[in-house]
Amino acid sequence: TDEACSSFTRLSFHSAVVGTELNVKLLLYTRKNLTCAQTVNSTAFGNLNVTKKTTFIVHGFRLTGSPPVWIGDLVDGLLFVEDMNVVVVDWNRGATTVIYTHAASKTKKVAVVLKEFIDQMLAKGASLDNIYMIGVSLGAHISGFVGEMYDGQLGRITALGYREPLGNIDFYPNGGSDQPGCPKTIFGGFQYFKCDHQRSVYLYLSSLTEDCTITAYPCDSYRDYRSGKCVSCLTPQKESCPLLGYYADHWKDYLKEKDPPMTKAFFDTAEEKPFCMYHYFVDILTWNKNIRRGDITIKLRDKAGNTTESKINHEPATFQKYHQVSLLARFNQDLDKVAAISLMFSTGSVVGPKYKLRILRMKLRSLAHPERPQLCRYDLVLTENVETVFQPILCPKLQM
Template sequence: MAHALSSFHMLRLYFFIPLMCLVKADTDETCTAFTKLSLHSAVVGTELNVKLMLFTRKNMACAQAINSTAFGNLNVTKKTTFLIHGFRLTGSPPVWMGDLVEGLLLVDDMNVVVVDWNRGATNVMYNHASSKTRKVAEVLKEFIDQMLANGASLDNIYMVGVSLGAHVSGFVGEMYDGQLGRITGLDPAGPLFNGKPPQDRLDPGDAQFVDVIHSDTDALGYKEPLGNIDFYPNGGLDQPGCPQTIFGGMQYFKCDHQRSVYLYLSSLRENCAITAYPCESYRDYRNGKCISCGTPQKVPCPLLGYYADNWKDYVREKDPPMTKAFFDTAEEKPYCIYHYFVDIITWNKNVRRGSITIKLRDKDGNITESKIDHEPATFQKYHQVSLLARFNQDLDKVATISLVFSTGTVIGPKYKLRILRMKLRSLVHPERPQLCRYDLVLMENVETIFQPILCPKLQM
């Protein structure tokens, strides 16, 4: 295993030569670089100039400049993914672009075309940049027309648009009457697009499959659904690990917005498939009301990111074909959260309301914790309460479990929660044995540690 990981890291190191550098290719051609501008350019404004940069597995570390009359290494019989950035306040190249190119080429033998419209996107006036989006789409249509004339198929065209780039993708898709293979919108821009009709923004009819990640719906991103499936990490609002105050500097303004890109990147590069759950609201998801997908049901749970289109066959059966899906993430890469249900039946005479903190420990001493306190749970005598627990680690074999019950009151009497049965079941791995414990008494705010036993197989 260590040797395999070492080989993988060596492979990544080999390909991680800065993708935008001016180096020499095997053909002795100069590599083209992403346009780098300054804050001065943003203040005075820039005129639109769209540059297309091609990467393939033949030239992973050296971009070729291509256009509608010169395709370079582009193979029209393969999948072609266009990466389209958004508004550039300071003129700097997107910090994530090289990683995104590398990640796509490592998972699939395709053409990756970086759409560099930095001259046009760079401006301190956001509305000046947004007004250029249709013109960018027209340039892309001219290029794709030539691809089609040379034997390409619209089915093999995939567009990944970030912020304003998501709407550029939508405009291109509209020009082809929604026949593009797929569009992924990464936190599509909200300002100047919110409330606009479908023809003036990205919408589900712009491609055969449209998936969208909304990570900053209360600021820079678009709040309402725009695709066949719309993913809302952490409800689409504040992302864990991002600064909560202005003292976080520029990250305070852009971290939530950019998180959509890094979540997508995680689907390409990490050993972590982020599962989402179709649901009407984030609150319903957190309350465990939307865990109807996956085994043993026939409908799979949708996956976030590159492999989201595995779900498109189910989407096509729906009318209208639009679904919202919610999930939570960790603060850091690879962002995965592992979901479990904690089923509790109590036998208190009186109703108890409060939160539960559950901690799991395996035989190697690894510990992971979930605090289920987004809203108080109501425990009634002989009624089962199913709580959705979210852990940062996935422990295969749990040795001990601990529970803490709290009503949240600082003063006043301390309560007991009398548990008739507790059951722990994995949603990510439903085939794993379910773990039980019987006849527990939890003293408020006191950690109770115990060894679980296997639940009887007849229990559901």
């Protein structure tokens, strides 16, 4: 208790310009020292208990030399969900440079330092199954190098910051590229360059809180997911859907197999914390004589006046006579009891006549809570670009 707390290396942009020599510092946090890091190395383990899980957090490229703003929250979140050792791998002296390739060239050297430390842990009784690495950006590559040094026998690696499928399961938020709430042009300043990339960290962080649980859907493509073709994991006959983040490894026994198949999983998020989206199917049966193509906007309201909206506009839906169309709607609020629903149909045409969509039956069903009663409405006529508000009724129980 008399020792001073260790802290993450703080450098300046000047250091990035002149360059820094690599120096790796390992900062240990446990439930015994939640807020006061201990510097550990191959000969001094501090509070590290080799019988518990050890999670290494490995940051990436640091243009400005400042500590990553998310480090503290990630340490706190991990120790909140499990009694473990958390080791922050501080290689800021090496990662801080204006030339990305200079930082990249030092990643294998960092991996060697980590292997030396893990070797000593193993010598003291630790198990490779209990080693977990969370790597961000270049830190993900470092984690991969360490995994390679142990022939793929580490317990788990989570890599935040890469597009191509690499893992047993790869998660693609909002398709995996542009993220909602991030600047779309360079006029957004420095955030334009890092916001989308860094969102993976904040989505992972959300899995460590009780605010919401993000469900992902195994699927071949983002388009198929948005079209509602990839929700079979929610049916009672199937395994449950994978969860994003810390609890991703709980999904299905085959992730624990020696050579599990690679799986892509897609999901959408809100623009800001807590990021969760809640999925519903909107089943629409129409009786128009002619085919109608267009988008649907649906709003839900509860008795307290809370409202949430979903625009189903990723591609025009095709409505044919007596043919049911099932649309996947995504809301950023989960209203327990829906008192009112509004629908709006749009063809996207600015000029020309206003079309009508004649609905025999509309049905709303929650994917996250299939036990909730399904809501229906019959004989609706939607005039294009006009919001139609109505009170739903309970669907007959025999309906599928």
